[in-house]
Amino acid sequence: MKTLTFKPRSIFSSHWRVIGLGEFADIWIKPMREEGTIVLGGTEYEVDKHGVTSGYWAVRIGDEFFVDAQKVSAFKRTFEIGTPEIDLVIKAQSTFRRAYEMEQNGLLVGTIKPRHAFSRKAVLTCEDHIPELVQLTCFWFAALMWRRQARNSS
Numbered sequence: 001m002k003t004l005t006f007k008p009r010s011i012f013s014s015h016w017r018v019i020g021l022g023e024f025a026d027i028w029i030k031p032m033r034e035e036g037t038i039v040l041g042g043t044e045y046e047v048d049k050h051g052v053t054s055g056y057w058a059v060r061i062g063d064e065f066f067v068d069a070q071k072v073s074a075f076k077r078t079f080e081i082g083t084p085e086i087d088l089v090i091k092a093q094s095t096f097r098r099a100y101e102m103e104q105n106g107l108l109v110g111t112i113k114p115r116h117a118f119s120r121k122a123v124l125t126c127e128d129h130i131p132e133l134v135q136l137t138c139f140w141f142a143a144l145m146w147r148r149q150a151r152n153s154s
Helices: 132-153
Strands: 002-008 015-019 025-029 036-040 043-049 056-061 064-071 078-082 087-092 100-104 107-114 122-126
Touching: 002 132, 015 132, 025 132, 036 132, 043 132, 056 132, 064 132, 078 132, 087 132, 100 132, 107 132, 122 132
Parallel strands: none
Antiparallel strands: 002 015, 002 122, 015 025, 025 036, 036 043, 043 056, 056 064, 064 078, 078 087, 087 100, 100 107, 107 122
């Protein structure tokens, strides 16, 4: 099992530093959009949404696609994440919690959880065979849902 820690850059930031990888990693969600960036090592991947009302995102560099993601329903906090090598589902553990589960073929392969109820720091624990870019992508979507929840509750 691999454990990654996500530390926000500041109190209200949608920008996290990743601790636990052998190389530099960073997550950023654009302030007014549901798009952003994943940096892994020296490589910067764009997370693009296909239309304002779309539930489809792609992680890419230029025209080369690495990860696809689809929100299963407008009413559920569930995403299907896919690459040519692996398919995952990330979903909220329950209606009232911020924790997410990562499943592969119906089996639990990881979790994404805030450190505690009032923290923006988070921990991702995952099976070693899940590629690092996919792990970071899963966190990106969990963080996006946390931001949506925070905006809807204020």
